[in-house]
Amino acid sequence: MGSDLTKYLRVEKLPHIWCAGCGHGIVTRAIVKAIDELGLDPVKVTVISGIGCSSRAPGYMNFDTLHTTHGRAIAFATGVKLARPELKVIVITGDGDAAAIGGNHLIHAARRNIDLTVICYNNTIYGMTSGQYSPVTPLGSFASTAPYGMVERPFDLCELVMGAGGTFVARSTTYHARHLTNVIKQAIQHKGFSFVDAFSQCPTYFGRRNNLREALAMLNWYKENAVSREDWAKIPPTERGSKFPIGVFKDEEAPEYCESYRKVIEKAMKEGDAK
Amino acid sequence: MAGSRPRLFQGNEACVEGAIAAGMRFFAGYPITPSTEIAELCSVRLPQVGGTFIQMEDEIASMAAICGASLAGVKAMTATSGPGFSLKQENIGFAAEAEIPCVIVNVQRVGPSTGMPTSPAQGDLMQARWGRHGDQDIVALSPAYVEEVYFLTVEAFNISEELRTPVILLMDEVVGHLREKVTLPGPGDIVIKDRKKPAPGSRYLPYAPMEGEDGDIPPLGAFGDGFRFHVTGLTHGPDGFPTNDPGVGEPQIKRINSKISSRREKLCKAEELFTEDADVLVVSFGSSARSAKKAVKDLRAMGVRAGLLRLITVWPFPDHLIQRIAAQDLKAVVVPEMNLGQLAREVRRCLDGRATVIGVNRVAGRLIEPADIIRAVQGVT
Numbered sequence: 001m002g003s004d005l006t007k008y009l010r011v012e013k014l015p016h017i018w019c020a021g022c023g024h025g026i027v028t029r030a031i032v033k034a035i036d037e038l039g040l041d042p043v044k045v046t047v048i049s050g051i052g053c054s055s056r057a058p059g060y061m062n063f064d065t066l067h068t069t070h071g072r073a074i075a076f077a078t079g080v081k082l083a084r085p086e087l088k089v090i091v092i093t094g095d096g097d098a099a100a101i102g103g104n105h106l107i108h109a110a111r112r113n114i115d116l117t118v119i120c121y122n123n124t125i126y127g128m129t130s131g132q133y134s135p136v137t138p139l140g141s142f143a144s145t146a147p148y149g150m151v152e153r154p155f156d157l158c159e160l161v162m163g164a165g166g167t168f169v170a171r172s173t174t175y176h177a178r179h180l181t182n183v184i185k186q187a188i189q190h191k192g193f194s195f196v197d198a199f200s201q202c203p204t205y206f207g208r209r210n211n212l213r214e215a216l217a218m219l220n221w222y223k224e225n226a227v228s229r230e231d232w233a234k235i236p237p238t239e240r241g242s243k244f245p246i247g248v249f250k251d252e253e254a255p256e257y258c259e260s261y262r263k264v265i266e267k268a269m270k271e272g273d274a275k
Numbered sequence: 276m277a278g279s280r281p282r283l284f285q286g287n288e289a290c291v292e293g294a295i296a297a298g299m300r301f302f303a304g305y306p307i308t309p310s311t312e313i314a315e316l317c318s319v320r321l322p323q324v325g326g327t328f329i330q331m332e333d334e335i336a337s338m339a340a341i342c343g344a345s346l347a348g349v350k351a352m353t354a355t356s357g358p359g360f361s362l363k364q365e366n367i368g369f370a371a372e373a374e375i376p377c378v379i380v381n382v383q384r385v386g387p388s389t390g391m392p393t394s395p396a397q398g399d400l401m402q403a404r405w406g407r408h409g410d411q412d413i414v415a416l417s418p419a420y421v422e423e424v425y426f427l428t429v430e431a432f433n434i435s436e437e438l439r440t441p442v443i444l445l446m447d448e449v450v451g452h453l454r455e456k457v458t459l460p461g462p463g464d465i466v467i468k469d470r471k472k473p474a475p476g477s478r479y480l481p482y483a484p485m486e487g488e489d490g491d492i493p494p495l496g497a498f499g500d501g502f503r504f505h506v507t508g509l510t511h512g513p514d515g516f517p518t519n520d521p522g523v524g525e526p527q528i529k530r531i532n533s534k535i536s537s538r539r540e541k542l543c544k545a546e547e548l549f550t551e552d553a554d555v556l557v558v559s560f561g562s563s564a565r566s567a568k569k570a571v572k573d574l575r576a577m578g579v580r581a582g583l584l585r586l587i588t589v590w591p592f593p594d595h596l597i598q599r600i601a602a603q604d605l606k607a608v609v610v611p612e613m614n615l616g617q618l619a620r621e622v623r624r625c626l627d628g629r630a631t632v633i634g635v636n637r638v639a640g641r642l643i644e645p646a647d648i649i650r651a652v653q654g655v656t
């Protein structure tokens with residue numbers, strides 16, 4: 001039996017703004033479940049988001065919460081974390097928020113290896129502004145601004161963050177809710193920059209244009225196309241089709257930025273005293 | 276109490292020392308001429324006092340990071356010049372809407388666009404006031420002397436803390452790079468103000484006006500202190516949560532404006548010279564006001580009844596000061612500024628036809644000289 005998760009929610013702020021069948025509620029539940037299972041002190045958890053359907057999640061979560069400007073959550077979070085390194089800082093973002101307008105902040109936070117946990121509610125579309133393509137919209141799929149099919153090549157966000165130097169990188173989906181909770185738990189516990197690419201269905205705008213009108217159809221699509229990273233490695237690249245890997249892709253130790261800067265402070269204070 | 280012995284300081288250096296004296300312990304920035312020394316000095320000085328410096332990936336991120344640090348309870352500043360100031364605007368608007376104390380330094384250079392990176396200008400006066408979308412009053416201070424940079428930086432922090440608002444320190448390349456003698460005050464010689472905090476354990480409404488003096492400025496908790504509050508750039512109610520109800524939203528938007536406009540007289544600092552009997556008034560700010568002061572003194576020696584009003588607070592605008600002086604029948608008002616007439620436009624608005632306004636303007640880095648101003652005054656006397 002699980003414990004009561006409503007204590008992590010601002011129940012008086014419900015109902016939420018999300019459409020029926022939206023995946024964002026499932027990811028949000030996975031985050032609070034992870035926090036609960038880790039037994040974190042809720043007073044020492046700060047949740048920060050940008051702008052988008054996904055970024056509305058912190059408003060329903062009972063922690064210190066900061067809903068910032070489009071794409072900038074990671075930069076705000078960098079200020080919070082450096083000012084108070086003892087806080088667990090979790091960033092909630094969307095695929096547009098994190099990878100288009102906020103892409104620069106994403107790669108630089110990963111490069112610094114600052115101890116933030118970034119969870120991208122990835123629906124491969126701009127939900128809030130009603131269905132324009134994002135930097136991860138798959139080739140050939142349809143969006144309100146890709147009426148003839150997407151011709152831009154998408155990012156693989158996990159590859160992007162690994163390439164930029166992030167030290168914990170994982171992917172899961174709303175179909176794999178237990179797995180999702182587990183990778184979020186590992187991400188939160190990881191010391192350094194951690195990133196979870198959480199596939200989350202948007203039946204309203206992605207599904208409707210791409211023959212996946214029902215949320216259930218989208219969840220089934222995740223079920224049928226997600227493969228473990230071990231199995232993924234065994235499939236010849238030409239046969240991968242719409243399949244994608246889930247799991248933990250990277251879990252490495254490297255100097256964490258706040259700790260490195262703490263040493264700068266110690267050094268500067270000592271040298272200052274010596275003068 | 277005695278301060279230190281006088282020492283040569285660069286304007287940008289005085290800014291950093293003033294900020295640290297005011298309690299700044301976080302700086303985020305991105306290098307840009309002519310403000311770069313501020314970032315460089317912060318990288319040296321902040322860790323010495325236990326503070327944090329970070330060079331962010333751009334100016335947008337720098338502005339975001341100082342908002343985050345301030346919400347975590349640490350006084351924070353960023354510094355930039357024209358192109359970077361443009362990039363910061365969206366998040367300055369966020370700080371205004373979410374009522375986050377912080378200080379933004381803009382060491383102005385010639386624009387538009389990349390302009391002349393190493394040459395002085397005062398072309399961001401209007402951007403400081405109107406650079407963001409939506410209605411929001413703003414406070415901006417503009418020093419003319421290196422020593423004044425120090426004290427106005429302290430003042431900028433104090434105002435930002437007291438009014439829970441971003442404050443802009445509008446410097447220019449001349450003041451930023453000039454070296455002048457400064458006597459730093461001793462500890463205890465300057466007043467340091469800190470934001471009001473909510474009572475521990477209380478039910479905290481981060482945007483609820485309260486009874487009593489300064490009740491229109493709600494206290495500000497810090498993340499991690501147990502209040503578990505919400506901050507958003509969406510129009511919000513007293514509890515900080517978004518609203519679409521105009522009955523809730525309108526008072527919130529009006530309050531972030533009126534908390535500044537209602538304190539206009541208290542906020543507006545200016546230097547006046549020979550204004551009591553002046554029949555020609557020179558109005559200026561920042562480094563142009565240095566030439567204006569010299570010109571007014573020279574004109575007096577020539578027997579011309581010139582007076583100087585040097586604006587130290589440029590926003591909110593000191594309508595009341597200009598109108599008071601204008602009541603004494605002026606032949607003309609001369610406005611020297613390194614732009615094409617941004618200050619003159621405001622002065623004209625305040626005068627409402629009571630006197631002619633003559634601009635003395637330069638825009639490509641050449642300084643306004645006292646002789647330019649004297650010539651303009653002689654043209655009307």
Ligand SMILES: Cc1ncc(C[n+]2csc(CCOP(=O)(O)OP(=O)(O)O)c2C)c(N)n1
Pocket residue numbers: 051052053054055070093094095096097098121123125126127128129134
């Ligand atoms: C500076 C700025 N540009 C554009 C917008 C409009 N806008 C709001 S949300 C959004 C996209 C959100 O997409 P995503 O991050 O994928 O989140 P989702 O809604 O899909 O969860 C855009 C373009 C904005 N609010 N601010």
Ligand code: SF4
Pocket residue numbers: 017018019021022023024053054123127128201202203204205
């Ligand atoms: S538009 Fe899409 S992402 Fe937004 S709430 Fe609806 S289903 Fe969710």
Ligand SMILES: [Mg+2]
Pocket residue numbers: 052094095096121122123124125126127134
């Ligand atoms: Mg999206």
